[in-house]
Amino acid sequence: MLRPSAFHEPHPEVISVPKLRSTAAVATTMSALAATSILTGPSAAEPFSTTACALHRTEAHHSEGVDAWNPAYTRPVGSLDAVLIFLSFPDATPHTTPDELTADHFPATSRFFQQASYGRFTLRPHPLKRWLRMPKPSTAYAMKRDWSETDRAAYLRDAFAAADRQVDFSRFGVVYLVADPDAPGVDSDATKVVNLDTPERLDGTDVRRVVTVFERHPPDRLVLAHETGHVFDLPDLYHRPTDGEGDWDTYVGDWDLMGSQFGLSPDLFAWHKWKLGWLDPRQVACVRGTSATRLTLEPLAAGPGVPVRSAAGAPAFGLGGGTKLAVVRTGPDSALAVEARGSAGNDRTACRQGILVYRVRGDVESGAGSVQVVDAHPRSQACWENSVYPPLADAPLALGESFTVPQDGVKVEAEGRTASGAWTVKITPELPG
Structure with missing residues (x-):
């Protein structure tokens, strides 16, 4: 059974993005759980x-x-705040509102994790209430599934600049960059978690990864829950055929x-x-x-x-x-x-x-x-x-x-x-x- 292609991410899921600003990374430490490997013993x-x-x-x-x-990833235990940033472009007028796009993904995403974790984890969304305008037309970023590092870095650089005055990034453990789904250059195949080789320093915190959302309205079911799973260090479990078929x-x-x-x-x-x-x-x-x-x-x-x-x-x-x-x-x-x-x-x-x-x-x-x-x-x-x-x-x-x-x-x-x-x-x- 063939599925819409919007879900599939290229392998590997990590995308190396060139340094967006000249900043020093903040070291993160976390206690590790020790374990021993014992393969013998009674039944x-x-x-x-x-x-x-x-x-x-x-x-x-x-x-x-x-x-x-x-320790490079946030462990989803307790409560975690997420921000949804809505990005529009000069070459399109949005046909949807931020509230409508938020409803595409929430509360479904939060409910999924609440049930999956038996109540041990709560994801709290904080959507912006208006569109933030990107400086370039949507077509200028050449969005696609296997997006080039140069084009992706340009998109992230402009998105962070547009949002920096509106968002206190120090408050959020997850960042969703949600593009206008009706802009001509937006490609739903480009939806992905982007891991930054060099964290972006914003509001005194290091942003190490973002979820770039280019989904249609309405979107694929539970697509944001899948992408958020990568934020918590979960792997892709599908098999991407080498020829794209099958x-x-x-x-x-x-x-x-x-x-x-x-x-x-x-x-x-x-x-x-x-x-x-x-x-x-x-x-x-x-x-x-x-x-x-x-x-x-x-x-x-x-x-x-x-x-x-x-x-x-x-x-x-x-x-x-x-x-x-x-x-x-x-x-x-x-x-x-x-x-x-x-x-x-x-x-x-x-x-x-x-x-x-x-x-x-x-x-x-x-x-x-x-x-x-x-x-x-x-x-x-x-x-x-x-x-x-x-x-x-x-x-x-x-x-x-x-x-x-x-x-x-x-x-x-x-x-x-x-x-x-x-x-x-x-x-x-x-x-x-």
């Missing part, structure tokens, strides 16, 4: 007190390593927002929720040894509406605070992840429910297959009329089914359901022979 599903299955963060762009947080969704299909904002089950993988700090260590189980291990997995997504909270007022975790992710270490930089996917919250339009298995690589670049869903039903497909990739739409194990992961020799069995809706799963890490 057991144990919490991550030993971090035995935590992949190391590598130099790969948007590495899926979870043993330490990359399927983009062969890696993860519908199963994560960073693969497709059109997905039927776009909630973030439990691995990403662990990486972002939305799962407690006790909610991640490391399956070790070679004997069979049984454990109970709660469905990944929180229910609809306001996230569930405990009696003490603290954020709860969907059906409770139980295990959301099981991990089997398969190599120095690889692991299998096992989670339960349902039809609630961000996954309310899911094609299939069940136990989803996927491979994770900590040493693979964004857009190169750092996560790949394992298809438990490789000879069938589902929801062909609205899935982004029907061959993976029925990837999860249904109740009573079992599957042995090719190459890794790990057997996963969906044995039962509890009264609360959690799944009882049996995992045998290494099958003999």
Whole structure:
């Protein structure tokens, strides 16, 4: 199934932008979470007190390593303020208003993160109320998907200059530059997160990355949530064909927002929720040894509406605070992840429910297959009329089914359901022979 091209970003997602001003970068420090790599021990599903299955963060762009947080990125825990700056051009009169364009993306973007984080993260938008005029016609910036560094730097330089007197950048952790969608030079394929080699110094703060938004009105569904995920160090999970033709969704299909904002089950993988700090260590189980291990997995997504909270007022975790992710270490930089996917919250339009298995690589670049869903039903497909990739739409194990992961020799069995809706799963890490 082909998708509109506005979503796809060139690989790699990082765009090096020449220095916009002569400024010195401010050093940023952040405490890292220590982890050790332990690949031996008794067969057991144990919490991550030993971090035995935590992949190391590598130099790969948007590495899926979870043993330490990359201090160059803001971690989305607590509240974060975002500014929306609306840019018009001399060669066009906007047909929309800033309020209309804000409504294209909010509250949908904030709601997505609120539900995905179980209430642990709130993104607060602060849109400007009027257009800011760029000094050059929209066509002068030569916007396109694989935008040249020179043209992109010129656009950013003029956008920062136009906004500097109107915006106190020190107040905001996320910056959205929203272009007039009806200007003749605006190309929706150019929507992207731009990482600055040299941070832009504005109002006493370093702006290290911005989201350049060139979406149509109305835009692609959840496109801004996807781009904001990059601001938090999440990788692209789609596969960009080298010739531009063919399927983009062969890696993860519908199963994560960073693969497709059109997905039927776009909630973030439990691995990403662990990486972002939305799962407690006790909610991640490391399956070790070679004997069979049984454990109970709660469905990944929180229910609809306001996230569930405990009696003490603290954020709860969907059906409770139980295990959301099981991990089997398969190599120095690889692991299998096992989670339960349902039809609630961000996954309310899911094609299939069940136990989803996927491979994770900590040493693979964004857009190169750092996560790949394992298809438990490789000879069938589902929801062909609205899935982004029907061959993976029925990837999860249904109740009573079992599957042995090719190459890794790990057997996963969906044995039962509890009264609360959690799944009882049996995992045998290494099958003999």
